[in-house]
Amino acid sequence: MENGETTAEAAARETLEEACAEVVVNDLFTMVNVAHINQVHLFYRGHLREPAFGAGEESLETALFAEDDIPWDDLAFRSVTLCLRHYFEDRAKGSFTLHTADLPPL
Numbered sequence: 770m771e772n773g774e775t776t777a778e779a780a781a782r783e784t785l786e787e788a789c790a791e792v793v794v795n796d797l798f799t800m801v802n803v804a805h806i807n808q809v810h811l812f813y814r815g816h817l818r819e820p821a822f823g824a825g826e827e828s829l830e831t832a833l834f835a836e837d838d839i840p841w842d843d844l845a846f847r848s849v850t851l852c853l854r855h856y857f858e859d860r861a862k863g864s865f866t867l868h869t870a871d872l873p874p875l
Contacts, residue, residue, distance in 0.1 A: 776811050777794045777813060778794075780792075780812075780813045780815075781794050781815075786827065787825045787828045788822050788823070788824070788828060789821070789822055789823040789824070789831070790821065790823075792815045792816065792817055792818060793815050793816055793817075794815045795815045795816075796813065796867075797811060797813055798812050798856070798867065798868065799811075799812040799848075799851065799855055799868040799870070800812075800867070800868070800869045800870075801852070801869075801870050802869075802870070802871045802872065805873070805874040810846075812848075812852040814856075814865060839853065851870055851872070852868075
């Protein structure tokens, strides 16, 4: 986060920097404590403002996937995997709730 920035503003900025995508940030969806590396990962639900995205300076590649096509073994961060699993579980239930988790070291 930058000074004076809310977590939602940081999420939008990071998405623009890493995925070259402008997003509308909605509600906080998942908070993952990654204490062994002194980090907290916050994930928000939201949507693309326009159907445009790409790899930013810190990303090797970006893509959109249907649920059945997600390359689970290739995701870079365990917190992303956890968040996506929560998302698809909640979507199947028809209701989204806030999730929290502690991610242990490997």
